[in-house]
Amino acid sequence: MAAELEMKGFSLGDWLSRETEFHSITYRLLDEPGSGVSAWSRTTSGVIALLLFLQIATGILLAFHYVPAVGSAYTTVAFIELAVRDGAWIRSLHYHSSVLLPIVLAAHLLQMIVRKAYTANRTAWVFGLAMLALVLGAGATGFALPWDARAINGVNIAASLAGNTPFAGEMLRTWLINGATISTLTLSRFYGLHVWIVPMLILLSVAARVFIFGKTDDGRDHDKLSVWAKQQFVRNAVIVGLVFLALSIFSSVYPAPFGPQLADTATYLPRPGPQFLWLFEMQKYTDGQVAAMLALGFPALVIGGLIALPLILKSKGGLLRIAISMVFLAGFGIVSGLTAFAIYQDRSESRISEQLAKQERDEAEFRASSFEPQIQHVERAPVKAEPAPEGPDGSIQTASSESPLSIPSAYTTNCTKCHGANGEGTKKFPELVGITTREEDQLTPELVLDIINDPKSVGRSAKMPAYRNKLSELEKQEIVSWIRSLAPQPDGGVERTVQTARVEKK
Amino acid sequence: MSNKEKEIVRKDRRSFLSVLPLGVLGVVGASLTIAAKRSLEPHTVAAADEGWKSLGDVAEIAGEEPIEKTIAVTCRSGWSKTVEDVSVYVLPKHDNKVLSSVCPHEGCPIVWDADSKNFLCPCHDSFFSDEGQRLTGPAAKDLTEYETRVENGKLQIKV
Numbered sequence: 102m103a104a105e106l107e108m109k110g111f112s113l114g115d116w117l118s119r120e121t122e123f124h125s126i127t128y129r130l131l132d133e134p135g136s137g138v139s140a141w142s143r144t145t146s147g148v149i150a151l152l153l154f155l156q157i158a159t160g161i162l163l164a165f166h167y168v169p170a171v172g173s174a175y176t177t178v179a180f181i182e183l184a185v186r187d188g189a190w191i192r193s194l195h196y197h198s199s200v201l202l203p204i205v206l207a208a209h210l211l212q213m214i215v216r217k218a219y220t221a222n223r224t225a226w227v228f229g230l231a232m233l234a235l236v237l238g239a240g241a242t243g244f245a246l247p248w249d250a251r252a253i254n255g256v257n258i259a260a261s262l263a264g265n266t267p268f269a270g271e272m273l274r275t276w277l278i279n280g281a282t283i284s285t286l287t288l289s290r291f292y293g294l295h296v297w298i299v300p301m302l303i304l305l306s307v308a309a310r311v312f313i314f315g316k317t318d319d320g321r322d323h324d325k326l327s328v329w330a331k332q333q334f335v336r337n338a339v340i341v342g343l344v345f346l347a348l349s350i351f352s353s354v355y356p357a358p359f360g361p362q363l364a365d366t367a368t369y370l371p372r373p374g375p376q377f378l379w380l381f382e383m384q385k386y387t388d389g390q391v392a393a394m395l396a397l398g399f400p401a402l403v404i405g406g407l408i409a410l411p412l413i414l415k416s417k418g419g420l421l422r423i424a425i426s427m428v429f430l431a432g433f434g435i436v437s438g439l440t441a442f443a444i445y446q447d448r449s450e451s452r453i454s455e456q457l458a459k460q461e462r463d464e465a466e467f468r469a470s471s472f473e474p475q476i477q478h479v480e481r482a483p484v485k486a487e488p489a490p491e492g493p494d495g496s497i498q499t500a501s502s503e504s505p506l507s508i509p510s511a512y513t514t515n516c517t518k519c520h521g522a523n524g525e526g527t528k529k530f531p532e533l534v535g536i537t538t539r540e541e542d543q544l545t546p547e548l549v550l551d552i553i554n555d556p557k558s559v560g561r562s563a564k565m566p567a568y569r570n571k572l573s574e575l576e577k578q579e580i581v582s583w584i585r586s587l588a589p590q591p592d593g594g595v596e597r598t599v600q601t602a603r604v605e606k607k
Numbered sequence: 608m609s610n611k612e613k614e615i616v617r618k619d620r621r622s623f624l625s626v627l628p629l630g631v632l633g634v635v636g637a638s639l640t641i642a643a644k645r646s647l648e649p650h651t652v653a654a655a656d657e658g659w660k661s662l663g664d665v666a667e668i669a670g671e672e673p674i675e676k677t678i679a680v681t682c683r684s685g686w687s688k689t690v691e692d693v694s695v696y697v698l699p700k701h702d703n704k705v706l707s708s709v710c711p712h713e714g715c716p717i718v719w720d721a722d723s724k725n726f727l728c729p730c731h732d733s734f735f736s737d738e739g740q741r742l743t744g745p746a747a748k749d750l751t752e753y754e755t756r757v758e759n760g761k762l763q764i765k766v
Contacts, residue, residue, distance in 0.1 A: 151635070158639050162646055166686075173686075180686035186645040338628030345635050474688040 140336055143216075145209035147337030148344050149232070152198045152205060153307065155348075156239070157300060159195035167246065169292035171285035171551075171558055174248035175362050176474075182359055183472040189356045190349075196357030196374070197348060199243065202236040203376045207433060210407070214425055219411045220418075224314035226411065228306060230404050235303050237400065240376055242295035248288060249360035253558070254371040256283055256291070258384065265393035284559060359464065362569065363557055370456050372447070379439035382446075403432035509583050511576035515568065524587050530564075535588040549581050650685040659756070659763040662697060662705070668762060673698050673719050673726075673737065675708070680766060695753060695764065696726070698738065705753040705764045706739045712746035726750065 166185055168177045181188040210229050213219060219226040244255045260283060264274035279286035361369060373381050380396055387395055406428045414421040447453050508523070519530035526532030536544050544552070551559045554577070555567035568577070660678045668674060673696040680693050696706045696719065706726075710717050715730035725742065726735040733744030740749050753764040 154635075155639075158643075162639075162643055165647055176686050184650060184686070186648060187642040188646055191642055191646055334628055338631040342631040342634065345631070345638075349638065472686070474683055474686055 140333060141340070142212045143333070144337045144340040145205055145212060147341045148205050149202070149209060151341045151345060152202045153303065155194055155198045155345075156202070157304075159191045159198075160296070160300070162191050163195060164296065169246065169288050171248060171288060174246060174288060178247040178249070178359060179467075180472055180474075182356070182468065183470070189468070190353050193352035193355065193357045194348065197352050197355070199236065199240050200374050200376050201348070203233060203240075206233045206236065210429065211433075214422075214429055217422065219407075219425060220421070223411060224310060227408055228310045228314075230408050231306055232303070234400070234404050235299055235306065237376070239295060239299045239303070240374060242291050242299060244373065244377075245288065245291035246295060247359060250363050250369045251358065251360040251371040251373075253283070253363050255373065256287060260287075262393045262396050265390050266397065267390055267394065270393070282559070356468065359467070360460075361463065361467075363555055363567065368456060369460065370453065372457070375440065378443040379436040382439040382443040399432075399435070403428060407432075507583075509576065509579035511572055512580050512583060515572065516580070519565070524584065533584050533587065537585050538588045546581050546585060549584060550577060553577050553580060657766055659758070660766050661758075662695070662762045662764060665703065665757050665760055665762045668697055668699050668703060670699050672721065673700075673706070675719070678764070678766065693766075697762065701738050703755065703762055704738070705755050705762075707751040707753065709751070710746055711741075711748040711751065712744070717750065 163181065166177055166181050166188070168174065178192075181192055183189075185191075206229060210226075210233070213222075213226060213229065241259070245252045245259075256278070260274055260278045263277045264270045266273050275281065277287075277290065278284075279290040358372075358374075360371065372378075383395055383399070384392055407425060410421060410424050410428065414424060447457060512524075513522070519527055520533050521527055524533035526534075537546070537549065548559065552561050552565070553572070554569040556565045557567070572580075660680075662668075662676045662678070675694050676697055677692045677694045679690050681688060681690050683689075694708045694716070696708060698704045698706065708716050710728040710730065710733055712728060712731055712733050715728050717726045717728045717733075717735065720727045723734075724737050726737070726739065727733070728735075728744065728746065731745050733746035734742040735746070735750050736742055739752065741747070753766075755762060755764050757763070
């Protein structure tokens with residue numbers, strides 16, 4: 102036995118690779134023999150494997166910090182960017198490899214077209230196209246997660262495109278935003294799609310490609326093939342190593358974009374990632390159903406067409422080649438043309454380019470700042486009859502039993518212009534008396550606080566500015582308590598009002 | 608070179624070449640492992656506001672029974688800053704001694720049992736006297752006592 106091992110030159114690496122089926126994965130990355138330039142051009146599959154791996158690995162690391170709720174998403178991403186060690190690099194790797202994936206997949210498809218691999222290896226062809234659709238889906242859903250100004254605008258656009266889809270519009274829109282308005286539930290939906298559904302589909306596709314459709318009983322000389330395969334594996338490794346090195350350095354120099362909170366966005370110009378600039382440019386010229394049909398129909402037509410053509414034109418080699426090349430080039434041409442034009446427009450119009458430059462400076466300033474934690478929540482003390490204790494920093498305030506409470510000074514300085522000196526409202530703006538009790542409003546203290554922080558984040562009036570950073574937490578709580586004290590409480594008791602209002606602060 | 612020698616050379620070259628991919632995998636894996644280790648280090652900052660906290664007018668603290676009081680303690684941990692309500696027991700019967708409500712056994716909050724005049728921990732049945740001394744149960748120590756003082760007529764404890 103020992104002699105046999107010696108003779109065969111037993112190698113741990115070979116054994117591991119056989120036992121773990123690793124060799125079949127590497128084998129799948131290689132397809133058929135070739136040499137020279139054509140062999141090097143075929144290392145795109147290795148790069149795709151690297152990028153998918155990076156997406157998953159960095160995604161998991163981000164998930165350790167990220168909390169998908171309107172009140173915490175932005176804060177946790179800011180925390181990742183500013184406070185987590187290597188956090189900015191990890192997020193940047195995640196972002197840049199997501200931009201790179203569609204580009205490498207396009208290159209992969211192009212080299213398959215040149216080799217006519219769309220008929221020779223149909224599984225690989227369909228897999229490449231499905232992967233392209235999935236990584237675009239991953240990008241489109243991941244875009245929403247930071248809940249910054251870019252994300253919220255992106256969600257608005259996605260919701261409106263879904264809503265304008267013919268026939269099923271309203272249903273799609275309600276499903277996507279998870280309710281009637283954009284809320285924290287919308288974020289849960291994008292989170293579920295981005296973190297669970299799309300990666301699962303990607304992993305399942307990879308597994309299917311490698312293990313189910315990966316058999317090669319092609320009668321080729323397997324000895325020759327395996328020498329070639331090994332060499333090709335080395336070529337893949339060289340390219341993968343270079344790409345990883347370049348991407349690592351690039352990601353440490355250029356962080357992933359992170360916009361301001363929606364609160365400070367009067368002039369902010371949201372821009373999508375480079376892989377979606379074509380879609381962004383398309384939206385400038387279309388509206389309503391046309392916009393929705395183009396946004397969804399264009400990629401569906403290109404990807405679906407490329408999948409379907411080899412099946413439709415099975416026997417017509419020459420015609421098939423022309424048709425496939427035409428569809429690919431048309432799709433690629435339209436995407437790169439629109440992308441180039443979007444960049445050109447942003448650069449050439451001084452109003453826009455100046456604002457974009459300002460946004461870059463703001464972002465650099467943000468990155469240079471230190472992380473400020475926000476008060477996440479206050480645990481409620483049991484409401485007791487005994488006098489509440491007092492303390493220097495917002496320990497429990499006892500409310501006087503006479504209602505209403507006195508008007509908070511922060512209200513007088515910030516809110517009276519629109520809502521009246523005593524919350525009675527003005528011509529154009531609503532009164533506040535009773536908004537917490539009236540049937541049609543019945544705002545919870547949490548919602549009132551959300552509205553003060555940022556009306557848009559809970560789908561309210563866009564005219565009222567966001568006060569998230571303009572008032573202190575204590576001032577906001579005073580205003581909430583005061584508004585509640587303006588109308589009789591169903592559970593009767595101002596004391597309770599103060600308690601409940603203090604409970605909620607994300 | 609004989610055919611056999613050629614064969615050996617080729618094999619050597621092959622095994623060298625298969626080290627390279629493993630090396631690349633190693634570099635990618637190692638970079639991410641280091642980043643993972645660094646990024647997952649916990650961010651802890653101990654209780655942000657230490658110092659004296661008021662429990663109210665000392666004149667109003669009276670009676671036979673321990674009085675439960677709550678103080679707000681701000682804790683910062685990573686991206687969140689929480690204000691926690693920590694409850695303590697003031698013992699007017701024992702010179703306004705102030706006890707922590709945390710069981711020294713495994714950290715459950717203790718409660719005052721007015722019938723037996725004992726503190727008891729609901730988790731594993733540790734009993735403590737009305738002065739906080741351990742009576743029975745798995746807890747090995749007495750209830751923790753806070754340092755106290757009276758300033759401007761207010762009872763204060765050191766957190």
